[in-house]
Amino acid sequence: YEGPRGGAENIARTLEDAGIDGILAIGGEGTLAAANRLWKDGINVLGVPKTIDNDLRATDYSFGFDTAVNIATDAMDRLRTTGDSHQRCMVAEVMGRHVGWIALHAGIAAGAHVICIPEVPMSIDEICQQVTSAHDRGRAPLVVVSEGFTITGMDEAHSHKGLDAFNRPRLGGIGELIAPEIERITGIETRATVLGHIQRGGSPSAFDRVLATRLGLHAADALVDGAWGQMVAMRGTDIVRVSFEEALGELNTVPLYRYEEAAALFG
Missing domain, CATH: 3.40.50.460 (Phosphofructokinase domain)
Incomplete structure (x- = not known):
């Protein structure tokens, strides 16, 4: 956003000149926060979760x-x-x-x-x-x-x-x-x-290859539907769409009971 070539207006103009209808933002917390800012400024953006930290609460797993x-x-x-x-x-x-x-x-x-x-x-x-x-x-x-x-x-x-x-x-x-x-x-x-x-x-694991493929297919459907301002996510075994606000609401922290399970094996 900084500098003479930054800002929503310049980004929108560049996308239009290139014949691009929207942006598919693939990444974690920082990437999706930037995507949300673009969306609020009128840029067509869709999100796909990709972070090895697995810290996005709106999806059960992110590939990586x-x-x-x-x-x-x-x-x-x-x-x-x-x-x-x-x-x-x-x-x-x-x-x-x-x-x-x-x-x-x-x-x-x-x-x-x-x-x-x-x-x-x-x-x-x-x-x-x-x-x-x-x-x-x-x-x-x-x-x-x-x-x-x-x-x-x-x-x-x-x-x-x-x-x-x-x-x-x-x-x-x-x-x-x-x-x-x-x-x-x-x-x-x-x-x-x-x-x-x-x-x-x-090389990605088999699980990540399958997850990334499924998220990509559903992201393509969302692009066709014009479902901007949303992120595709894994819930259980289903792929769903959630808003950027939900995706960025809270971090997916480790619940205490999950840590206590591991701690029973310590020492």
Whole structure:
């Protein structure tokens, strides 16, 4: 919107000159917020959810999430074997700015001994108790942490990388902050690995391929129908249409009962 070539009028003129009837915005929270702004300014826009964080409440799943979980799980399986060979505690940091779905699902799948997510702050002592419990039983502890996780007492998520394209702090590094504290308190040699952008690439899972295909088909139907200002979404096994307002209303946070299910397996 900024600059001499920005703004709704210039965007509308460019679309008209190019013979484009509307925009199909494919992305997550930031992309859909921009799409909603365009829609309110009179631009024909339709949304498709695509975010590995799975943080859009209006859809049960967004494509990219399942693939990211599979990639993270595979990486954690590898970390567990190297941890076993040296009896180290391994800390795996995964993506998840506001929500901990990747950490929760990949952590459960990989048999993590502690899972740290943004929705549930924990103290270093609580983490170390679970690490020590696993180590005392002859296990090499695996700690999975979302990038947006905060240690009890922290005012905000750890960030030291500036701002992203939407002027949000670039998160990352909380795993490397936790690892030396675990080693200091428990005496267990601890290593941190930040999976980073490896979670965002590679071949998509079969589930994501099917979901993306179904969303694409329904998005095409919505375009033909002129259903602007809406997003296609997965509800149960159905693909439905929801307004941008509903899509952006609240984040799809991890419910406490889902975290408690995983926590029953900690230590």
